[in-house]
Amino acid sequence: MILGRVVGHVWATRQDPRLGGAKLLVVRPHGVYEPALATGHLVAVDHVDAGVGDDVVVALGRPARLAADGQASAAGQPVDDNRPVDAAILGVVDRVELDAAASARPGAAPGIRRPLPALGGRA
Amino acid sequence: MIRGTIIGSVWATRQAAGLAGRKLVLVAARDAEGRASGRVVVAIDTLDAGAGDDVTVAFGSGARNVLAPGPDNRALLCDAAVAAIVEGAG
Numbered sequence: 001m002i003l004g005r006v007v008g009h010v011w012a013t014r015q016d017p018r019l020g021g022a023k024l025l026v027v028r029p030h031g032v033y034e035p036a037l038a039t040g041h042l043v044a045v046d047h048v049d050a051g052v053g054d055d056v057v058v059a060l061g062r063p064a065r066l067a068a069d070g071q072a073s074a075a076g077q078p079v080d081d082n083r084p085v086d087a088a089i090l091g092v093v094d095r096v097e098l099d100a101a102a103s104a105r106p107g108a109a110p111g112i113r114r115p116l117p118a119l120g121g122r123a
Numbered sequence: 124m125i126r127g128t129i130i131g132s133v134w135a136t137r138q139a140a141g142l143a144g145r146k147l148v149l150v151a152a153r154d155a156e157g158r159a160s161g162r163v164v165v166a167i168d169t170l171d172a173g174a175g176d177d178v179t180v181a182f183g184s185g186a187r188n189v190l191a192p193g194p195d196n197r198a199l200l201c202d203a204a205v206a207a208i209v210e211g212a213g
Binding site: 001002003030047048049050056057059060061062063064066067079081088090091092093094095096097098099101102103105 | 128129130131132133134135136137138139141142147149151159163164165166167174175183197198199200201202203
């Protein structure tokens, strides 16, 4: 999973039916992250009602496809693994707590300290 | 798997049902020489690792096997998990 901030929406009327009309949000990862295409953003489906400005946890790959089935997945029941999805928002972040010593090492977390004051974290 | 250092924790009250009760940690990934690479991942921690701990993080099905080994874990919402707390490396 990665930590990122929601920076926008995407609307698509004509879409693959297996997307099920899911809400699509544009997420800018915190820190340095290298998606398949080095664009500095990714589009993730949202099932937890995140909004622009929220910091979120984004799952990649198979868990992202399962996220739409929420409770069924949590209960270990069969879920749809055939969605055309590779990124999903799994949580809206309330708080990030950074260990001062561990995160202060050179190169440990460039960029990730910047958003923390707004989250109430300890940079 | 990758090697990294735990630099903090993440809390999310509004979250997918499958994440309930999971401890999420921020891991600063190391590069091949053991230095901080600048990349940060969020991983599920079941080993009670703490800030500053040197860990290995497994991804994909390897991560799900940390939480619940076996073929029945395919529905778990987990793509990264702390697999070991490193005590030494050469």
